[in-house]
Amino acid sequence: MRKHTLAALLSGVLLAWPAFAHHSFAMFDRNAQVEIEGVVKEFQFTNPHSWIQVMVTPADGGAPKEWSIEALSPNVLGRAGWKKNTLKPGDRIKLLINPLRDGNAGGNLLLVTLPDGTKLGGGA
Amino acid sequence: MRALLTLGLMLLAVPVLAAGADVSPGPKPARLPDGKPNMTGFWSPVGGLLDRNFGPGAEVAKTTGAQGAQIPRSPHSPLKSPYKEKYETGLKDAAAGIVRYDPTGLCMPPGMPRMMGAIYGMELLQTAGQVTITSEWQAASRRIWTDGTKHPPEDELLATFAGHSVGHWEGDTLVVDTVGVRDDVLIDQSGLPVSDAQRITERIYLKEPGILVAEITVTDPKVFETPWTHVRRYRHRPELRLQEFVCAENNRNVGSNGEPVFP
Numbered sequence: 001m002r003k004h005t006l007a008a009l010l011s012g013v014l015l016a017w018p019a020f021a022h023h024s025f026a027m028f029d030r031n032a033q034v035e036i037e038g039v040v041k042e043f044q045f046t047n048p049h050s051w052i053q054v055m056v057t058p059a060d061g062g063a064p065k066e067w068s069i070e071a072l073s074p075n076v077l078g079r080a081g082w083k084k085n086t087l088k089p090g091d092r093i094k095l096l097i098n099p100l101r102d103g104n105a106g107g108n109l110l111l112v113t114l115p116d117g118t119k120l121g122g123g124a
Numbered sequence: 125m126r127a128l129l130t131l132g133l134m135l136l137a138v139p140v141l142a143a144g145a146d147v148s149p150g151p152k153p154a155r156l157p158d159g160k161p162n163m164t165g166f167w168s169p170v171g172g173l174l175d176r177n178f179g180p181g182a183e184v185a186k187t188t189g190a191q192g193a194q195i196p197r198s199p200h201s202p203l204k205s206p207y208k209e210k211y212e213t214g215l216k217d218a219a220a221g222i223v224r225y226d227p228t229g230l231c232m233p234p235g236m237p238r239m240m241g242a243i244y245g246m247e248l249l250q251t252a253g254q255v256t257i258t259s260e261w262q263a264a265s266r267r268i269w270t271d272g273t274k275h276p277p278e279d280e281l282l283a284t285f286a287g288h289s290v291g292h293w294e295g296d297t298l299v300v301d302t303v304g305v306r307d308d309v310l311i312d313q314s315g316l317p318v319s320d321a322q323r324i325t326e327r328i329y330l331k332e333p334g335i336l337v338a339e340i341t342v343t344d345p346k347v348f349e350t351p352w353t354h355v356r357r358y359r360h361r362p363e364l365r366l367q368e369f370v371c372a373e374n375n376r377n378v379g380s381n382g383e384p385v386f387p
Contacts (some may be wrong), residue, residue: 095182
């Protein structure tokens with residue numbers, strides 16, 4: 001009987017725990033993917049998350065606007081080959097992101113395309 | 125001659141004594157000098173973030189359904205009131221894109237049992253009378269007393285994030301009992317808190333070379349109808365070492381009023 005109970009318990013609860021650290025991703029529209037292109041202003045290779053500050057010129061040719069793109073932490077990205085200078089100020093890059101739901105200039109990084117065409121992952 | 129002999133013995137003795145806490149990269153002996161299985165080292169969850177490629181050729185993370193990855197994974201067992209209502213509210217908020225308070229967003233430790241999720245990995249150290257586990261996430265650390273220490277009496281038990289853990293060996297399995305976890309610790313991102321009645325029993329063992337298993341059973345009669353068990357598997361990463369993770373370094377996700385914000 002005891003064995004059956006244990007087996008039932010184990011089978012019923014082999015659940016995955018969330019993969020994300022630190023905060024909810026509810027702020028992002030995980031169903032939407034948009035690509036933005038811009039010039040790196042600053043790369044913060046930091047905990048608990050890395051940030052890419054990028055200046056994006058609107059399609060209508062207005063003044064460049066600063067976007068904040070959130071990426072994973074150095075312990076994940078560094079082990080995948082990223083370095084603190086993987087993105088340098090002045091680099092023209094493309095970013096595939098889940099945008100913020102509220103329409104502000106920010107998002108969760110999915111893929112970044114470096115000036116030499118290399119594509120890197122960077123977010124969960 | 126005697127001096128040379130003494131020196132020789134010292135040189136021999138040093139690696140043996142150090143073996144219990146050897147976290148240098150590379151293969152490790154299967155057993156420690158005391159005969160216990162050698163679990164010391166850096167471990168990352170099987171299928172976790174460190175198993176994924178974020179370099180060239182990385183695949184775009186899948187978005188799974190309306191809430192994507194934000195569907196809370198609790199409850200692990202039927203819930204009792206008022207925890208049931210708290211959980212359902214959390215589910216609705218997440219679906220609506222409302223970011224709710226999570227202590228880890230303010231750089232608080234995840235606490236038990238959440239820290240054993242060890243999303244980035246964890247360092248396990250075996251030393252005399254003590255096993256120490258540090259999750260790289262938030263540098264959350266816990267100590268398991270294996271020297272015969274008992275839990276303190278109820279009125280002396282101070283609630284902490286990691287709780288008070290005592291362990292003993294049953295053959296090659298480390299059996300751990302944990303009480304005294306703070307009741308504002310969350311089980312996971314669903315926002316479901318644990319209660320002061322939570323008790324956690326773990327069976328930690330090496331399943332096969334390079335794979336560590338933790339069977340984590342949570343008994344919390346104020347929150348759950350029945351005990352539930354989560355089985356977590358970790359991969360030995362002899363090439364890796366625990367890295368510093370100071371969450372307060374650049375936490376842009378919290379406003380001056382303590383509420384979660386972006387960016």
